[in-house]
Amino acid sequence: MTDMQSLGVIAVIGGTGSEGSGFAMRWARAGLDVIIGSRSSEKGQRVAAELRQKLGDVRLRGASNLEAAQMANVVVLSVPYESQEAIIESIKPGLAGKVMVTVVAPLLGEKKGRYTPAPGGSAAMEAQAQVGHETRVVAAFQNVSAHHLADPEHQIDCDVLVCGNKRADREIAVALAKAAGMRGVHAGALQNAAVVEGLTAVLISINAIYKTRNAGIRITGIDA
Numbered sequence: 001m002t003d004m005q006s007l008g009v010i011a012v013i014g015g016t017g018s019e020g021s022g023f024a025m026r027w028a029r030a031g032l033d034v035i036i037g038s039r040s041s042e043k044g045q046r047v048a049a050e051l052r053q054k055l056g057d058v059r060l061r062g063a064s065n066l067e068a069a070q071m072a073n074v075v076v077l078s079v080p081y082e083s084q085e086a087i088i089e090s091i092k093p094g095l096a097g098k099v100m101v102t103v104v105a106p107l108l109g110e111k112k113g114r115y116t117p118a119p120g121g122s123a124a125m126e127a128q129a130q131v132g133h134e135t136r137v138v139a140a141f142q143n144v145s146a147h148h149l150a151d152p153e154h155q156i157d158c159d160v161l162v163c164g165n166k167r168a169d170r171e172i173a174v175a176l177a178k179a180a181g182m183r184g185v186h187a188g189a190l191q192n193a194a195v196v197e198g199l200t201a202v203l204i205s206i207n208a209i210y211k212t213r214n215a216g217i218r219i220t221g222i223d224a
């Protein structure tokens with residue numbers, strides 16, 4: 001099991017967005033050292049300052065995406081699927097030897113509640129192919145809505161499925177899930193991320209059908 005304090009510095013690439021800022025806030029509140037990355041370092045610093053004002057005494061700063069990745073021990077990718085390739089290219093010099101946890105859920109086509117797989121199998125598989133073997137990609141948090149993250153006090157009723165090729169790498173995302181107030185569940189190899197990304201479209205459909213924003217997933221039958 002990875003202990004939270006051994007995670008080191010966490011960079012949230014695209015951490016100015018609704019999903020990334022929600023995680024940054026929760027991780028900083030849990031005592032982690034967090035950097036909000038942005039295409040503009042000024043924007044990253046501004047959003048970090050706004051969150052610090054809200055949270056008080058936390059370790060939370062802003063930087064450009066590349067600087068954030070370079071300074072971090074763990075990199076979290078939280079950008080729209082459409083910009084994933086360009087953003088990964090821009091942070092590549094900061095990724096070698098690290099785990100990159102991707103939150104990206106591709107919602108292709110006009111109807112977001114109808115799953116269309118990413119051409120490379122999944123966004124996570126495409127990310128792994130792009131970064132090469134020196135960086136290990138782990139997929140997690142695709143099924144956690146930004147709506148739930150916004151209030152750091154809110155108890156999120158959702159498990160976090162974690163896919164990655166090595167258990168030790170998945171443990172990092174499991175520890176991040178715990179720090180954000182959720183249970184991380186080992187869900188097998190990175191190849192399985194396609195299913196988890198697909199579940200995001202399923203949850204969007206469920207939310208629309210049941211007129212809610214609260215649909216989440218729970219894994220039963222495991223002792224964890």
Ligand SMILES: NC(=O)c1ccc[n+]([C@@H]2O[C@H](COP(=O)([O-])OP(=O)(O)OC[C@H]3O[C@@H](n4cnc5c(N)ncnc54)[C@H](OP(=O)(O)O)[C@@H]3O)[C@@H](O)[C@H]2O)c1
Nearest residue numbers: 014016017018019038039078079080083104105142145146
């Ligand atoms: N929102 C959710 O409820 C939710 C739930 C599960 C998974 N996700 C996944 O999490 C990722 C982030 O979601 P999000 O809702 O936070 O996305 P977002 O707000 O649209 O974008 C996040 C950040 O990405 C950066 N960015 C880079 N390229 C961009 C571009 N071409 N257009 C717009 N922004 C760009 C922006 O930061 P800078 O301008 O500072 O560079 C932006 O603040 C997505 O892949 C999404 O599928 C989201």
